[in-house]
Amino acid sequence: MAAIATLDRAAKKGVSAVQQYALISGRALGNLFRRPFYGADIITQADIIGVGSIPIVLLTGFFTGGVLALQSASTLAQFGAAAVTGQLVSFSMIKELGPVLTSLMVSGRNASGMASELGSMMVTEQIDAMRALGTDPLKKLVMPRITATIIMLFFLTIISDAIGILGGAAISVFLLGQDSSQYFHTAYQSLRYADLVQGMVKPLFFGFIIATIGCYYGMTTRGGTQGVGRSTTQAVVVSSVLIIASDFVISRFMIGIFGR
């Protein structure tokens, strides 16, 4: 009986968490079209989330493209296909690694930041104070973070893709002695519209996941500084897992639509 009761409590807790997450996300997004509109807060968050993440995105993109070229060139050479290294790097970066790795980096940096910032505000009653002063925290704090993350992750992914392809080029040309025009030619010519759409749609979903999960864990923080730490960790873990899991679902869906 005790086991059933525990299971019952856990199930209710799980359903309640999903319900609360949906409510926070839905109300925050609905607030995008209601006054007052916190445009300045969106710009501030875009600066913190987007501009602040550029260094890690550049480094991650460059070295991912580089290692991709390094690893694939030797395998491709066995089949006499080293000439298509550029194609492999650009395909992988644009369709998968660019969006996913950028999102994971931004998740590590910003989902944790949102959870800890909002969590600290929760435990020090600043969120209650905000409500008491007539401001909806979902409008003032959550909506700008979601909007800014979705927009900025889209552009960060484009930067990451470009830098990844350049990183692959640098390794292919300077380390592996391949021809640069051949690398860029194969990288560019083999790309289709569907590949770009696939790579550009993903960051929109991943940005939503990062911001809503970060804000959800922040806004539901309980239990003082220990609770803030717990929320921060959970936000990174859950958003990272959801990014990878949803990447699979989106990829399958896109392949179903575009056939590649």
Added chain:
Amino acid sequence: MSQAAIAPELKPNSPDEPVVVFENVTIGFENKPVLNNISFTVKPGETRILLGPAGVGKSVLLKMADGLMRPDSGRIFVFGEEISAMPEEQLFALRSRIGIVFQEGALFDSLSVRNNVGYRLMEEHRPEEEIDQRVVEALRFVELEQTVDRFPSQLSGGMRRRVAIARAIITKPDLILYDSPTGGLDPITSTTIIELVMKQRDVYHTSSLLVTHRLQDAFVLASHIFNRKTNKMEPLPEGQSDPQTSFLVLNNGKLVFDGSTHDLVHSDDPFLKEYLS
């Protein structure tokens, strides 16, 4: 300046209508009851001091009075409107008539004192000159106008509480809720805070609900009056207490006392006797 400038504005309310009414309010968390069947009223101009042991649910009760928490059952009326059944959007408008001072001040870390105190005015997009003027007036009330450009982290605990009071009174509220405004402060700073609460009570006659577990602060508030001429509080004659100040006592989730200072100190209730001793 300016004391008049931060006196409460007249609102279209019946003078006899209670400002706050709790009707059989019950709330619990994770299947554990916290407050059970609580009923009381706060009349216009009245200061009600809510006493009780730590963890009894005093802050929860105060938050329910501002609509920050909703009761499981029962009804709460503020300014004649049932806030326990009001959507959050409507509550935001009602809260413009309520000032609240949180336990630790709850100032926004990332904003300066000026922006903390003037937060509500900024959200209402008032002109900058008006915000500056009213922020300085509110800070002058708590005697902290020199801190206007500082950040909360640069203030002492007592200063933070005083800034929180300035933030609560800047919109000239009809009701002020104080959540342990002296908690964790040294006795001298506590007296300064209590003097400010008294000033708001005796100069502007603002209705208020004050939560505290410090009996000394509660009785200072009940037995003193603020003198506008000397700008200091003065004790009332021996045996007298402020008629507008009365007490509520919570214990084990229930309201065990609701009455005047005289009734409280002369109560035969064993719990109250032990609690007050």
